[in-house]
Amino acid sequence: MANPLIRKLEQFSLLSPEDQRVLEQATARQIRRFGPREDLMSEGDEPGEVTVVLSGWVSRYKHLEDGRSAILAFLLPGDLCNPNISVLREMDHSVGALTPVTVAEISQPLFEDLTLNHPRISQALWREALVSAAIQREWTISLSQRTAYERLSHLLCELFFRLRTIGATRGRSCDLPVTQAKLAEATGLTLVHLNRTLQELRAANLVLLKSRILTIPNLEALMTAALFNPNYLHLGCAANPPERTAAAQLRNPDDLRVARDHRASSALDPTDL
Amino acid sequence: MANPLIRKLEQFSLLSPEDQRVLEQATARQIRRFGPREDLMSEGDEPGEVTVVLSGWVSRYKHLEDGRSAILAFLLPGDLCNPNISVLREMDHSVGALTPVTVAEISQPLFEDLTLNHPRISQALWREALVSAAIQREWTISLSQRTAYERLSHLLCELFFRLRTIGATRGRSCDLPVTQAKLAEATGLTLVHLNRTLQELRAANLVLLKSRILTIPNLEALMTAALFNPNYLHLGCAANPPERTAAAQLRNPDDLRVARDHRASSALDPTDL
DNA sequence: CGTCAGGTTGATGCCATTCAACTTAGGTGG
DNA sequence: CCACCTAAGTTGAATGGCATCAACCTGACG
Numbered sequence: 082m083a084n085p086l087i088r089k090l091e092q093f094s095l096l097s098p099e100d101q102r103v104l105e106q107a108t109a110r111q112i113r114r115f116g117p118r119e120d121l122m123s124e125g126d127e128p129g130e131v132t133v134v135l136s137g138w139v140s141r142y143k144h145l146e147d148g149r150s151a152i153l154a155f156l157l158p159g160d161l162c163n164p165n166i167s168v169l170r171e172m173d174h175s176v177g178a179l180t181p182v183t184v185a186e187i188s189q190p191l192f193e194d195l196t197l198n199h200p201r202i203s204q205a206l207w208r209e210a211l212v213s214a215a216i217q218r219e220w221t222i223s224l225s226q227r228t229a230y231e232r233l234s235h236l237l238c239e240l241f242f243r244l245r246t247i248g249a250t251r252g253r254s255c256d257l258p259v260t261q262a263k264l265a266e267a268t269g270l271t272l273v274h275l276n277r278t279l280q281e282l283r284a285a286n287l288v289l290l291k292s293r294i295l296t297i298p299n300l301e302a303l304m305t306a307a308l309f310n311p312n313y314l315h316l317g318c319a320a321n322p323p324e325r326t327a328a329a330q331l332r333n334p335d336d337l338r339v340a341r342d343h344r345a346s347s348a349l350d351p352t353d354l
Numbered sequence: 355m356a357n358p359l360i361r362k363l364e365q366f367s368l369l370s371p372e373d374q375r376v377l378e379q380a381t382a383r384q385i386r387r388f389g390p391r392e393d394l395m396s397e398g399d400e401p402g403e404v405t406v407v408l409s410g411w412v413s414r415y416k417h418l419e420d421g422r423s424a425i426l427a428f429l430l431p432g433d434l435c436n437p438n439i440s441v442l443r444e445m446d447h448s449v450g451a452l453t454p455v456t457v458a459e460i461s462q463p464l465f466e467d468l469t470l471n472h473p474r475i476s477q478a479l480w481r482e483a484l485v486s487a488a489i490q491r492e493w494t495i496s497l498s499q500r501t502a503y504e505r506l507s508h509l510l511c512e513l514f515f516r517l518r519t520i521g522a523t524r525g526r527s528c529d530l531p532v533t534q535a536k537l538a539e540a541t542g543l544t545l546v547h548l549n550r551t552l553q554e555l556r557a558a559n560l561v562l563l564k565s566r567i568l569t570i571p572n573l574e575a576l577m578t579a580a581l582f583n584p585n586y587l588h589l590g591c592a593a594n595p596p597e598r599t600a601a602a603q604l605r606n607p608d609d610l611r612v613a614r615d616h617r618a619s620s621a622l623d624p625t626d627l
Numbered sequence: 628c629g630t631c632a633g634g635t636t637g638a639t640g641c642c643a644t645t646c647a648a649c650t651t652a653g654g655t656g657g
Numbered sequence: 658c659c660a661c662c663t664a665a666g667t668t669g670a671a672t673g674g675c676a677t678c679a680a681c682c683t684g685a686c687g
Contacts, residue, residue, distance in 0.1 A: 268498075
């Protein structure tokens with residue numbers, strides 16, 4: 082099994098064997114494990130090591146004063162929990178394990194070495210950060226504009242695409258090791274309404290979800306239902322137009338044709354200028 | 355009038371006179387103007403210069419395929435529209451002027467010089483980027499968990515704090531040069547409901563908004579109504595706990611006390627600026 | 628066999644949307 | 658100076674999506 086961080090970063094930059102060796106070492110030095118519902122870090126914490134998810138699912142979340150709380154992001158293997166935290170004084174949100182989790186901790190100096198002395202790694206980390214920001218924006222749109230039905234579809238599309246990037250899908254299926262309650266927190270719906278929306282998706286035969294395994298019989302149809310346009314994930318981003326990378330597989334024409342057509346037909350309102 | 359970028363970055367790092375000189379030059383080389391509703395850049399655009407807002411209000415926004423659209427962020431003087439865009443292949447959203455706008459364009463090489471050869475500028479830019487991300491997360495929470503009333507209050511709090519940082523407030527007032535329609539797009543509400551929510555805030559005497567001028571008679575009360583906790587703005591972030599920086603002033607209890615004293619009496623005190 | 632977490636279902640009500648009309652303020656031209 | 662126009666703001670009434678409250682079901686597990 083490939084190192085998840087390497088697999089992730091390869092999507093963004095063509096890493097040399099040396100780059101890969103360095104990353105392999107950096108993620109092997111200090112390993113920690115967490116159980117479900119344990120926090121990896123909390124709001125108010127001061128910067129420590131940079132934490133990389135190696136296995137399991139993690140959530141970024143935040144509490145409101147009165148008890149409400151929201152999931153802000155799902156972090157999957159290969160994702161960084163707190164890149165560049167060192168430049169801020171404290172965490173403004175928390176990060177918690179959703180499943181049993183393994184993480185690698187990279188010390189500040191070592192992380193700086195990665196970013197300063199390995200340009201391709203540095204570039205890949207940059208891109209990773211920008212894609213994270215783009216995902217956050219897309220969540221903003223979902224919450225702002227999409228209906229419950231579209232929101233849930235969109236989230237499932239996003240997760241499926243991201244999991245496929247790191248080789249965590251099997252054909253049309255993947256693990257979805259979270260409860261409906263967590264999906265509700267992430268979509269801004271109540272548990273009850275999420276459950277009903279999920280049932281609508283099942284009834285439309287867009288989604289099978291059972292025993293924590295998600296199957297998407299027809300990804301194109303789900304993408305259409307979600308108004309999902311994967312451009313924000315910046316998948317074909319590696320330096321060269323690649324033939325063999327994970328990113329290339331993701332751009333399998335079959336998957337994206339629908340999305341492209343949508344874009345072509347979405348005209349900007351000319352009166353807007 | 356100080357350079358808005360310098361004023362903004364000073365919040366995050368103690369800039370040397372040399373740093374300031376360099377920034378002054380970088381933002382003076384190429385100036386462009388845009389009228390309201392003009393786009394500074396559009397989804398799909400390839401990376402060009404780094405764009406800094408010098409005056410006016412700008413929005414980050416994104417369209418859905420079917421015509422819906424959402425504002426993802428307000429960019430104020432001193433904010434960067436597309437930092438580090440160079441590492442991605444294309445914009446995944448658009449940026450448009452809300453008012454008449456002046457921007458400075460910084461070429462890629464020049465921007466790289468800023469980040470590579472001026473460590474304090476580089477650090478400040480980093481912090482700026484992380485605070486932007488934190489703001490985006492906070493918007494996610496607003497949309498996910500807060501009611502219309504809280505959402506609007508929260509947005510107004512945020513804008514007031516950010517404007518104060520760049521010296522664009524006058525006592526308890528500031529310009530709010532956007533229509534209710536734009537506020538609705540940013541809060542994920544319909545125009546009609548935003549209008550009603552605004553009237554609720556007016557009735558509660560938490561907000562005066564007339565002729566594009568916002569007055570907050572009692573900031574503490576508004577913050578309470580919004581569940582607003584300014585920690586995500588990372589205001590006291592400059593290297594030292596400073597006495598004289600904008601950030602320090604923001605945390606000055608006096609500002610809040612004044613707000614408590616008089617109510618509607620001195621609506622607009624045309625002091626500084 | 629009891630317990631508990633996760634999932635499902637029904638009944639009810641409210642917050643926000645939708646549709647539609649009206650008002651107000653600025654600007655422009657006759 | 659008024660007639661007209663348009664963008665922005667305001668108001669009313671009806672509808673509906675989603676929340677809320679409260680059960681109930683299911684399977685895993687000690």
